[in-house]
Structures are given as structure tokens and as C-alpha cells.
Amino acid sequence: MSFFHLLPPPSILRRTNRITPKKLSSSLCAGVLCLNILVALFSFPVYARTSDDSKLIPFESLSDQAVFEEQSTDNPNQGTVLLDTHPQDLPKIDGKAFILYDALSENFLVGDDCDTPLAPASTTKVLSIILALELLNLDDIITVTRDMYDYIPEGYVVMGLVEGEEITVRDAIYASLMTSANDACSALAFQMGGSKEGFSDLMNKRAAELGCLNTHFTNPFGYSDPDHTTTVHDMALIMQKALEFDFFKEASTTRVYAIDPTNKYSDKRTLNNGNRFISTTTYSYDKYVAGKTGYTDLSGHTIVAAAESDGRTLIGVIFGASVSEIRYSNLIDLFEYGFETYTTTSNDESEYKTATEEVIMQINGKVSEYGLSITDTVLDLQPYITVRATRSVVGYSTSIDLTGAVADPTQSVQILTFPIIRRYSDGTTLLAGHFKATLSREATNANPSNDDKDSGKWIGTIQKVIIVLVLIIIALIALALFIRIQRRRKAMMNRKRTRIL
Secondary structure: OOHHHHOOOHHHHHHOOOOOHHHHHHHHHHHHHHHHHHHHHHOOOOOOOOOOOOOOEEOOOOOOOOOOOOOOOOOOOOOOOEOOOOOOOOOOOOOOEEEEEEOOOOEEEEEEOOOOOEOOHHHHHHHHHHHHHHHOOOOOEEEOOHHHOOOOOOOOOOOOOOOOOEEEHHHHHHHHHHOOOHHHHHHHHHHHHOOHHHHHHHHHHHHHHOOOOOOEOOOOOOOOOOOOEEOHHHHHHHHHHHOOOHHHHHHHHOOEEEEOOOOOOOOOEEEEOOOHHHHOOOOOOOOEEEEEEEEEOOOEEEEEEEEEEOOEEEEEEEEEEOOHHHHHHHHHHHHHHHHHHEEEEEOOHHHHHHHHHHHHHHHHHHHHHHOEEEEEEEEEEOOEEEEEHHHHOOOEEEEEOOOOOEEOOOOOEEEEEEEEEEEEOOOOEEEEEEEEEEEEEOHHHOOOOHHHHHHHHHHHHHHHHHHHHHHHHHHHHHHHHHHHHHHHHHHHHHHHHHHHO
16 A cells, blocks of 8 residues: 555544544554564575576486496495406305405405404404504513413413513514414503503504404404404405515514523523415415415414516405315415406596597586586596406497586585496496596686676665655655644644634
8 A cells, every 4th residue: 555545534534623643653653663674575685696507407418328336345234345346267266255355546446244343362462463563663672471471271372471571572573473382462552552452442443543353353463352453455455555565565474483582481482483385395385475364263274365467466365264274275366366367457537538538528508508617627536446457358348427417506615525436348337536527617607697686686676765755654644634733733722712702
């Protein structure tokens, strides 16, 4: 309704003798209420928007390749992802579980029961030695206490340490790896953790840091305990870390080592390596670089080892072998199978130049109308890729998969990530890395355009004009009412005076 309708109609003015303050107050309140409503309606913020900026920008792949379904290794429920699952040409392995791991490309090649927690026996010592090399100095002196060896079950291998004897960290590591001396390994553990339980906490924390999601250790050297378990998958990761220490490789491949007399033992102790890769010619393997064996009634015969050939490093793990010797021959067969069947090559960034240029052009073509463009790109490639040797010789193509990706035109800066794939002639697609593109709004459009600014200014000016006009109208109405009231009062006073005369 019009604001002038707030004025009382003439018929009412004729029927009433006067305009009361109550009527005046009601009219003013109604006017103020209308003013508030108008102010509320016109005071919302103004946004500059494109007509379709609420819609996401979809992309489509340039090629007709199938969408690559990326397999995450971060999900503990997914389990170990093998490059080949039970290939027919795989040599037979005696054991409850086994795995072959390419340390260069970090691919698990083949295996069985890779994620089943099992007793590892003395392969546990690999993690204990890693911690010793990280936390202790080789020349540090350990003073042996009774707690360090009293809990070791009878019949377990020991070097004969006694209370108060002093031994270096270096000698304790040699004894732990070469002869699997449990008292030497325990001495290292107590030196770091203060107790068996304290060191077990250190072991489990470090294992988790290495990506071992199914490992729980309760002691430093692997005596039989149903709660002391790991998987062949996790043990391969532990061994990969151990290979970073040259001293670990040196100690585990030394054939004979002598420990000098100590304050409690007057003769030299001569250590002979018990690993048949080192101690025998039957199982001698020239590609062997490091490892550890183990045995308990609970675990059966266990082994973890690494082998190198032509710049490649393979790690093999077997748990639960039925015979001591067979784990060596099986592991040699597994290593040879890995070196002959698979090839590992570096992932060269130049291979993806054409694919990235095409994708950049396609993305820019899609987003340019929204004032966006690619301002930075990153090729996050896997350093090495492992495939079957027969597959690598037939060739492959490379592409960047845009399928399912979308951009948000309302964001000024955003990072889009696309999988980079290799597609081999047999149809196999492998993840080679990720292409990351940063989309940014162009400098001229980083803030609202001049047209948007002018539009916003005009709307703001109109709002102000409307408000001023409404205030003027309200003021005029109030003034008119006031003048009418004054005139009415004056007329009534004049009539009263006339009657008196």
C-alpha cells in the first residue's frame, strides 16, 4: 500500500472532532515498521556471480582408455597388493607364508598369506638391530645385568654373558646376527628400553613408523610367545630399512668374527656365522647381501634375506618352513624367479611431456571462460616401475586420466590431481604417478570485474536513495499530521471563544 494511506481519510476527519496522540503514535509506528521492512529487503550483500558458477566443470579423458582404479596401500583392510597373484610359473615354496618384494620400486611381486600374523622367531632381531644402530654408538659399552638374560628360556642360544660383564654395542650386534645370541640381543634391548617391556614398546612404535600394520612384538629376540607376531609383508619392510645400514650388511655377511676378552671373560670368543648362505658352499649365493634366520617350535623355520643383481634389490621372506635347509633353496629359487621374470626401470619424466601438454591445453580450454587457468603443474612420479619382462618388451603408452575429475569455478585457487597411467599392449594399466595442476583466477579477475564493481555500486546507490526517500516521506507524513493537528486545535479554540462572547 502507499505510504499516504497512513493518513486518516477525510471522512474520518469529518466524523471526528480531533486527531488523538494515540492515532498519531499508531501512524508513526506503522511508518517506522514499513521503513524497517524496506531496509531489511534492500540491505543484503551483493555478490558478483556468473550465470552458471554453481555448476562444477567436468573433464573427460583425451583417450578411450579405461579408467584406472587406483589401489590404495594405506588401507590396512585392503591387504598386500601383489603385482602377480599366484602365477603358474612360480616355483613351489615350502612354508606357511612367503613374499618377494622389489625394494627399488617398492612393489610386492608375489606371495601367499602375506598378511597373516605368524611367529617370526629370530628374524625379530632385524628390528632390534635397526634400533641399536639408530639409538646407540657402536663403541658404547654395555654393562650386563642379571635382568638382561635371566628371562631367556633354557636351550636358547646365548654367548654366555654374565652379570657385570662389559661388552661393546659392536660386539653385541655381531653376536646377535652371526650366531643369533639371545643374551647379546637382550643386552642391546635393555640398554635402549630399560626392560623387556620398555624395549618392546620401542619396537612396536618403530614398526608402525615403517608401515608395519600387523606387527606386535613382546620381546627383542623372538622367543615363543603367541602374542609375538608379524607378517611376511611387514618383515620385508623391516628388512628394507635394515639395508640402509652398511654395518648391518657387513655383520650379517661376515663369516668369522672374534670378540676380544672382557673384564669377566679372559679368552677371545670366536663367532661363526650360522647362516648357510655364508657358512656353506651348498647354499652359497653370490647375490646375497644380508639376512637373518630363525627357528622355534611355534614358528617353524623362518628366514628373511636380500639379494642384489644389476642394480636391483629383492627381499624375500619365508615363515613356517618345515625343514631348515629348504628355506635356503626355496629363497634362492624365489630370488632367481624375481630377477628373471620381472624388470624394474626408472620412470623418466620426459615420457609424459606430450601427455601433460595435451592435458594442460584441454583443462585451460575448459576453465578459461570462468576466468581460471593453470598456473602451476607438478609431475609426482613413482621413481621406478616393475613389470613382467615379457610385458615390458611389447611397449606401452602413457596418459593422464581426467575421467571423473571436476573443477569448481567459484574457487580462486584449487589443486586438481589426476592419475598418470601406463597402458601396456596386453591391456594392463599401471599407476605411474600423479599429475597435479593448480588452477588460479586470472590476475584481472582475481577481484570482481569493473562491470561487477559498477553494478554493485549502482545497486548500493539505489538502496541508499530508496532509504532516503522513505525517510523523507515519513518525515512529510509526520509534519503533515503535526500541522493538521495544530490547525485543528487553533480552530477549536477559536470556536470556543466565539461561544463565550
